[in-house]
Amino acid sequence: xxxxISGMGWITPLGRGVDKVWxxxxxxxxxxxxxxxRDEGNETYQAFxxxxxxxxxxxxHSRLRRASAISRFAxxxxxxxxxxxxxxxxxxxxAKLALIFAVSNGGVIYTxxxxxxxxxxGAQSASPLLFPETVFNAPASHLAAILGVEGAxxxxxxxxxVGILGIKMASDLLETNAVDYCLVVAAEEADWVLCDAxxxxxxxxxxxxxxxxxxxxHGTILSEGAGAVLLGREGALQVDAINAGGNFAHQRxxxxxxxxxxxxxxxxxxxxxxxxxxxxxxxxxxxxxxxQMPHSPVYTPKPAIGESVGASALWQVIIxxxxxxxxxxxxxxxGSTDAGLRLSETASxxxxxxxxxxxxxxxxxAGLRLSx
Amino acid sequence: xxSCNAFNGTSKNCRVAVVxxxxxxxxxxxxxxxxxxxxxxxxxxxxxxxxxxxxxxxxTAAQIPDQRLLANRENSRKNARLHRASHMMIAAMTELxxxxxxxxxxxxxxxxxxxxxxxGEDYYRALHRHQNLRRSPEWIANYPPQKPVLxxxxxxxxxxxxxxxxxxxxxxxxxxxxxxxxxxxxKCQRVLTGGYDALSELVFVGxxxxxxxxxxxxxxxxxxxxxxxxxxxxxxxALENLESAKERGAKIIGEILGYGISTDNHHLTQPDPSGxxxxxxxxxxxxxxxxxxxxxxxxxxxxxxxxxxxxxxxKAISELFGNVxxxxxxxxxxxxxxxxxxxxxxxxxxxxxxQFLPPNINFRASDPGLVLNIVANESRDAxxxxxxxxxxxxxxxxxxVLIRKVAA
Numbered sequence: 001x002x003x004x005i006s007g008m009g010w011i012t013p014l015g016r017g018v019d020k021v022w023x024x025x026x027x028x029x030x031x032x033x034x035x036x037x038r039d040e041g042n043e044t045y046q047a048f049x050x051x052x053x054x055x056x057x058x059x060x061h062s063r064l065r066r067a068s069a070i071s072r073f074a075x076x077x078x079x080x081x082x083x084x085x086x087x088x089x090x091x092x093x094x095a096k097l098a099l100i101f102a103v104s105n106g107g108v109i110y111t112x113x114x115x116x117x118x119x120x121x122g123a124q125s126a127s128p129l130l131f132p133e134t135v136f137n138a139p140a141s142h143l144a145a146i147l148g149v150e151g152a153x154x155x156x157x158x159x160x161x162v163g164i165l166g167i168k169m170a171s172d173l174l175e176t177n178a179v180d181y182c183l184v185v186a187a188e189e190a191d192w193v194l195c196d197a198x199x200x201x202x203x204x205x206x207x208x209x210x211x212x213x214x215x216x217x218h219g220t221i222l223s224e225g226a227g228a229v230l231l232g233r234e235g236a237l238q239v240d241a242i243n244a245g246g247n248f249a250h251q252r253x254x255x256x257x258x259x260x261x262x263x264x265x266x267x268x269x270x271x272x273x274x275x276x277x278x279x280x281x282x283x284x285x286x287x288x289x290x291x292q293m294p295h296s297p298v299y300t301p302k303p304a305i306g307e308s309v310g311a312s313a314l315w316q317v318i319i320x321x322x323x324x325x326x327x328x329x330x331x332x333x334x335g336s337t338d339a340g341l342r343l344s345e346t347a348s349x350x351x352x353x354x355x356x357x358x359x360x361x362x363x364x365x366a367g368l369r370l371s372x
Numbered sequence: 373x374x375s376c377n378a379f380n381g382t383s384k385n386c387r388v389a390v391v392x393x394x395x396x397x398x399x400x401x402x403x404x405x406x407x408x409x410x411x412x413x414x415x416x417x418x419x420x421x422x423x424x425x426x427x428x429x430x431x432t433a434a435q436i437p438d439q440r441l442l443a444n445r446e447n448s449r450k451n452a453r454l455h456r457a458s459h460m461m462i463a464a465m466t467e468l469x470x471x472x473x474x475x476x477x478x479x480x481x482x483x484x485x486x487x488x489x490x491x492g493e494d495y496y497r498a499l500h501r502h503q504n505l506r507r508s509p510e511w512i513a514n515y516p517p518q519k520p521v522l523x524x525x526x527x528x529x530x531x532x533x534x535x536x537x538x539x540x541x542x543x544x545x546x547x548x549x550x551x552x553x554x555x556x557x558x559k560c561q562r563v564l565t566g567g568y569d570a571l572s573e574l575v576f577v578g579x580x581x582x583x584x585x586x587x588x589x590x591x592x593x594x595x596x597x598x599x600x601x602x603x604x605x606x607x608x609x610a611l612e613n614l615e616s617a618k619e620r621g622a623k624i625i626g627e628i629l630g631y632g633i634s635t636d637n638h639h640l641t642q643p644d645p646s647g648x649x650x651x652x653x654x655x656x657x658x659x660x661x662x663x664x665x666x667x668x669x670x671x672x673x674x675x676x677x678x679x680x681x682x683x684x685x686x687k688a689i690s691e692l693f694g695n696v697x698x699x700x701x702x703x704x705x706x707x708x709x710x711x712x713x714x715x716x717x718x719x720x721x722x723x724x725x726x727q728f729l730p731p732n733i734n735f736r737a738s739d740p741g742l743v744l745n746i747v748a749n750e751s752r753d754a755x756x757x758x759x760x761x762x763x764x765x766x767x768x769x770x771x772x773v774l775i776r777k778v779a780a
Contacts, residue, residue, distance in 0.1 A: 257531070
């Protein structure tokens with residue numbers, strides 16, 4: 001395993017910029033939930049949304065003119081990761097740059113708008129401008145065009161674990177001489193239809209806070225944004241193990257897969273950045289951590305920035321990276337004091353390695369370990 | 373552990389065998405029916421029966437009959453909840469594992485474009501029309517693209533990692549390519565790969581709105597081509613380190629020799645007219661196989677029958693390969709999007725095994741702008757050893773795989 005993190009970028013409900021958002025997490029800030037209303041009808045939903053100013057200074061590229069929010073988030077995070085690497089003096093030859101885009105729900109806003117037209121007025125009203133933006137790989141295509149990537153570009157789809165699978169694929173690509181760098185970007189956009197769907201799936205709650213590691217989970221709150229990690233052969237952070245995990249047929253079996261991943265990645269001197277989000281995931285992770293790394297500090301960012309599904313694992317990776325570089329973990333909000341885990345209400349020391357656990361909501365789990 | 377040669381100074385260079393395959397498509401269920409239908413140049417395109425297309429220009433598609441696909445649906449409540457795409461994947465994997473029960477994949481890499489899209493449509497339509505939403509949890513849980521793959525893996529008690537590639541219409545070939553690279557590099561001994569997609573209203577209307585779908589016959593590379601027709605299906609391939617396959621006595625049905633991927637940034641939905649994107653993918657596939665263009669005996673083209681795609685691909689093929697026989701089997705089975713690359717790889721394997729060229733049906737007149745040797749209207753017997761399969765998609769994704777008859 002030779003890949004290292006050469007640059008990072010993220011755009012979250014707490015803003016944009018690795019250090020800026022990190023400092024807000026360290027101060028214990030939580031994103032305020034915003035109310036999204038259904039296009040028709042009185043129903044409202046709460047979600048953590050990216051502040052509008054965070055995407056204002058994107059480059060004026062023609063591909064972004066009509067692009068959806070998810071493509072803008074992906075571009076913002078991806079370009080920031082590249083900018084961080086170049087600011088450190090790294091030279092990126094775009095001919096040897098690969099792109100991996102990880103996503104779960106994709107461009108729901110345009111997809112809903114496109115299909116709404118069909119349902120409301122029939123096929124003849126369907127918009128040919130919207131349809132191409134509904135395709136899962138549209139954000140990757142836009143980002144590839146902005147960066148000038150003409151080689152490998154992959155869009156991979158999955159649940160909350162998909163970001164880790166993206167890093168695994170990137171790490172594999174880096175092991176050939178064909179690629180010097182691989183930009184992994186994960187993004188998601190929030191919309192009322194997504195909030196409604198996850199609510200009917202019985203995974204969300206009506207309003208914050210997201211309380212984690214409770215015996216009886218109360219549900220999560222969806223959020224949006226993007227995370228990006230530029231993998232290369234240089235950088236302060238090493239990806240020293242990736243476990244692409246596996247699949248669990250039922251929520252009740254998630255713990256077995258998560259425990260197997262943590263057993264593989266365990267480091268008693270390390271910290272854990274978990275994916276606990278107020279759902280069954282909390283119980284799976286709690287039990288696995290108690291068995292495999294009971295004394296390690298545990299942090300999950302979901303109470304502060306919500307459940308961004310496809311983007312969430314890359315946010316966790318960035319937090320894990322920052323924790324190692326800065327030597328501390330942010331304070332853990334709304335964690336159960338009865339969970340039997342080392343959850344700290346104040347910033348705490350991170351340890352010599354950081355393990356990211358990503359247990360998704362739809363049968364996939366994976367993890368990785370970072371060190372300096 | 374099997375031996376591999378050094379590759380590019382850093383990675384290994386193991387040979388990659390195909391040891392089994394499974395397929396369900398409008399051509400039929402399984403390899404035998406598929407072969408027969410290819411030989412017979414069967415036109416599988418008919419009026420769309422799954423949803424109302426009265427307001428669309430195009431009114432046809434190649435569909436898998438539900439009566440047969442969903443025959444096991446009522447066997448259990450669990451089966452009844454699954455998406456049609458899950459049933460397609462289960463059918464394809466059943467054939468594969470029937471043919472090689474000993475194949476135990478370490479990783480699965482599958483391509484798709486739209487997952488269980490019709491469940492998303494059911495949910496949104498019911499929501500919008502204030503209809504009964506009792507089934508919404510199952511629609512939502514079974515809508516994501518990974519779900520049909522996981523449903524099928526569960527049937528065979530496979531819980532290893534699963535990568536789902538959604539590179540639009542190139543997804544299936546990209547999945548095979550990534551699986552190939554995993555085995556070739558020595559990272560994995562066995563990878564299950566392929567692709568699936570089920571016909572959905574949203575996607576159908578989308579292509580219709582772009583006027584990419586035709587109200588007429590699908591005529592790839594024809595002078596009078598007017599567009600594509602959609603299809604559906606699933607195909608899976610079992611890739612294994614050749615030495616490992618030989619050691620356990622597996623039946624080797626082909627060898628993946630090379631893979632190329634490129635990105636064309638010309639436009640989100642249209643290729644660069646120069647054909648540079650497809651050409652780069654084909655060149656990279658040849659390079660990775662250390663194979664010269666004159667060794668290629670047949671090309672299963674992406675060939676959607678849209679004016680722009682066929683022009684760009686045809687130009688790239690004729691510049692790179694000259695007079696090699698070319699056909700687009702989409703003329704028979706339509707464009708099955710994320711499944712297309714996998715289905716066409718299986719078509720190539722059948723062509724290699726049975727030594728014939730699959731036909732490009734509905735072909736009437738050569739395009740004066742393209743110098744291509746089209747396998748027009750009827751299958752042809754031919755001695756073929758190496759074939760190339762192309763897939764190109766929205767977002768400028770281009771992928772090509774090179775397949776050889778049987779590992780020597």
